[in-house]
Amino acid sequence: MGSVPRLVRSTWLLAALAAFFAALLVTAPASQAAGPAASPASQTSPAPGPGDQENFRFSINGVLRNAGQPVPDVTIRATGEGFSGETVTSASGAWTIRVPVQGTYQVELDESTLPEGVVLAPGAQNPRTVTFANTSNAGAVFPLGEGIVVRGANLGEQLAERLIAGLSFGLLLALASVGLSLIFGTTGLTNFAHGEMVTLGAVLMFFLAGMGLPVWLAAALAIIGGGLSGYLQDAGLWRPLRQRGSGLIAMMIVSIGLALAVRYVIQLFFGGAIQQLPGAQSPQISLGAVSISQNTLQSLVISAVVIGLLGFLLLRTRLGKATRAVADNPALASASGIDVDNVIRIVWTVGGLLAALGGILWAYYRPGVSFNMGQQILLLIFAGVTLGGLGTVFGALVGSVIVGIFVEVSTIWLEADLKFVGALLIMIVVLLFRPQGILGRRERVG
Amino acid sequence: MDFLNILNGALGEIISPTTAAYGLAALGLAVHFGYTGLLNFGQAGFMAMGAYGFAISTLTFNAPFWVAVLVALVCSVVFAFLLGIPTLRLRADYLAIVTIAAAEIARYVVTTNRLTDVTGSAGGLNGFTNGFYALNPFPEGRYDLGFVALSHRDLWVRVTAWALVALCCVLVLLLMRSPWGRVLKGIREDENAVRSLGKNVYAYKMQALVIGGILGTLAGILFTLPRSSVQPANYGTELTFFLWTCLLLGGMATVLGPVLGAMIFWVVLSLTQGLLYGAIESGIITFITTTQAGQLRYIMVGIALMLLMIFRPQGVLGNKRELAFT
Numbered sequence: 001m002g003s004v005p006r007l008v009r010s011t012w013l014l015a016a017l018a019a020f021f022a023a024l025l026v027t028a029p030a031s032q033a034a035g036p037a038a039s040p041a042s043q044t045s046p047a048p049g050p051g052d053q054e055n056f057r058f059s060i061n062g063v064l065r066n067a068g069q070p071v072p073d074v075t076i077r078a079t080g081e082g083f084s085g086e087t088v089t090s091a092s093g094a095w096t097i098r099v100p101v102q103g104t105y106q107v108e109l110d111e112s113t114l115p116e117g118v119v120l121a122p123g124a125q126n127p128r129t130v131t132f133a134n135t136s137n138a139g140a141v142f143p144l145g146e147g148i149v150v151r152g153a154n155l156g157e158q159l160a161e162r163l164i165a166g167l168s169f170g171l172l173l174a175l176a177s178v179g180l181s182l183i184f185g186t187t188g189l190t191n192f193a194h195g196e197m198v199t200l201g202a203v204l205m206f207f208l209a210g211m212g213l214p215v216w217l218a219a220a221l222a223i224i225g226g227g228l229s230g231y232l233q234d235a236g237l238w239r240p241l242r243q244r245g246s247g248l249i250a251m252m253i254v255s256i257g258l259a260l261a262v263r264y265v266i267q268l269f270f271g272g273a274i275q276q277l278p279g280a281q282s283p284q285i286s287l288g289a290v291s292i293s294q295n296t297l298q299s300l301v302i303s304a305v306v307i308g309l310l311g312f313l314l315l316r317t318r319l320g321k322a323t324r325a326v327a328d329n330p331a332l333a334s335a336s337g338i339d340v341d342n343v344i345r346i347v348w349t350v351g352g353l354l355a356a357l358g359g360i361l362w363a364y365y366r367p368g369v370s371f372n373m374g375q376q377i378l379l380l381i382f383a384g385v386t387l388g389g390l391g392t393v394f395g396a397l398v399g400s401v402i403v404g405i406f407v408e409v410s411t412i413w414l415e416a417d418l419k420f421v422g423a424l425l426i427m428i429v430v431l432l433f434r435p436q437g438i439l440g441r442r443e444r445v446g
Numbered sequence: 447m448d449f450l451n452i453l454n455g456a457l458g459e460i461i462s463p464t465t466a467a468y469g470l471a472a473l474g475l476a477v478h479f480g481y482t483g484l485l486n487f488g489q490a491g492f493m494a495m496g497a498y499g500f501a502i503s504t505l506t507f508n509a510p511f512w513v514a515v516l517v518a519l520v521c522s523v524v525f526a527f528l529l530g531i532p533t534l535r536l537r538a539d540y541l542a543i544v545t546i547a548a549a550e551i552a553r554y555v556v557t558t559n560r561l562t563d564v565t566g567s568a569g570g571l572n573g574f575t576n577g578f579y580a581l582n583p584f585p586e587g588r589y590d591l592g593f594v595a596l597s598h599r600d601l602w603v604r605v606t607a608w609a610l611v612a613l614c615c616v617l618v619l620l621l622m623r624s625p626w627g628r629v630l631k632g633i634r635e636d637e638n639a640v641r642s643l644g645k646n647v648y649a650y651k652m653q654a655l656v657i658g659g660i661l662g663t664l665a666g667i668l669f670t671l672p673r674s675s676v677q678p679a680n681y682g683t684e685l686t687f688f689l690w691t692c693l694l695l696g697g698m699a700t701v702l703g704p705v706l707g708a709m710i711f712w713v714v715l716s717l718t719q720g721l722l723y724g725a726i727e728s729g730i731i732t733f734i735t736t737t738q739a740g741q742l743r744y745i746m747v748g749i750a751l752m753l754l755m756i757f758r759p760q761g762v763l764g765n766k767r768e769l770a771f772t
Binding site: 070093268 | 538555694748754
């Protein structure tokens, strides 16, 4: 390659990169300005935005445990001294609310967000008063009942509940991992920025819903936004890199840089707090002896339908066949008259659409939207893809469902803060015995 | 805005123990990736082995300083074997996924509440460095190095850190010039060619993984010394990616590159951070808060990583012909 065209190409690449980040920077603050004010979901303090909370020096904190087990995803609110803030307990049950001044606050635990079967201990104060005593931290303890399980304590019912939840989780993982797998199959790229495409869907939906759009419209627009981000990524970054002949490992490291940059651009505008999408708290539905939340069930149906549709498209349409041909052998596909670049562009767009949908469902499943929610499941997505066989679409589906079910069922025996460990461990063990994955082919292992 | 102060702070980063730790861990990555072509995305896991192996053996088992260091190194070797056995026969990207997963598993395990008595869970551990500071030969007092004045404790940490970095650099240089090192480079260039010469590629890769991991583990111990504390949140995937940025900045198949990369990395971060904070406090920049300025560093690192990889993959010191990928 001569030095002049090379320079031109490099400049174009740089310009495309700059434009991509400029677009991110320009679009995000506008949506945030409109976001929190109108949002029914964001119940953080009216004055400071979600990001500002981190600036406060004082904090009220505690750890929520039930019979020695941490209780995650419970909403806790603090009001007083003209301030109100709320937080959600982390995977370890710990929670912290940063407050502007030392003083007296009313701290309330939202009992409707307690997981099923867990209740406050009889006689526990809620809300309770917390006063700072010249320290920068004040603790608040909410005693929970001695594992008072309201219903369904036997192992069979527990197992059935976890299986359904796990299937729902696995299918939402599959939405993201099928996209990742398609991208890997057609371009060879292990995309570490896929988690950020997941986050983007949920964050876009949060901002759009905050602008007062109805839920279905916000979700649809967010998914389209995800598709657009996939399209732009390919047009502005990955296609020029492929044309330059960049190596796969180099592109993998570029995707890591992209993931870091995009994750913190999102944090810059979204803040570090966890926010809720509208309708994040849904009623429980009883199916015989098993009770499951409505959102989990809806998520299960939506992802199953979408994946079924995708399977149909891949197997029955010309475009689907072309995609599989490119995944199989790009050079041969190109020689047979398939427009490889066009197919890859479509694969990136579809990958973006699916990841955004997965992100929205993940936000309802957790529940909560945060800037690093995609990063949290990125490795589970990888685990699903590797388990099924890198580059195989249906393998990614099977692998993700196994990972989802394994994660949920393992919580019966494992601590909740260790539930991802089991899934990552089985991935490593499977690599030991069947490195090509469940549906993979031997020659890809190399 | 006090430019002199900001500049001094940035210069101080050049000799800070954190820079030394980053340089050492990145040197480990150079052994893995730059020389052998092993894609290790779990260097944070090796650092966690060092930090926790050292801290837990000191606190829980009351081990003396040298025993604690030895325990940390043994942990790291075991970790390297656990990673290497399933993946070293597979293609490079499998190792990448497995190492990043293993590092995260390590982080989840030290964060879990079940092990709070041993690992301190999310709060981490502290107060385990007395053994190290008891070895301090410098008498109490302040030492003026021209651009920065240090207490005797700070001086001791820095002297140890940089002596260790220098020692490791010399060792890696000698290793890579030896016949053993030439085999590693051969594996990087063409695994099958080396195998056809009758070399046991798997064993060489495993040895490289262990040696690079040990460098990461020593870096993990160094990283905890100035803070006297270890917190699990520090050992996330971001740490690994920062180390990769240092490695790529300096040059991946060089000995001094990773160290130089770590110095540039921290000086640039400190300078931009100081200037941004100064500008925000004096009201020149009003559209972002100091918290948001803190997030800008991650965005900068991310973009720098992309640009480096696209436009100058060989880094500052590297040679383009010695890249582990094409």
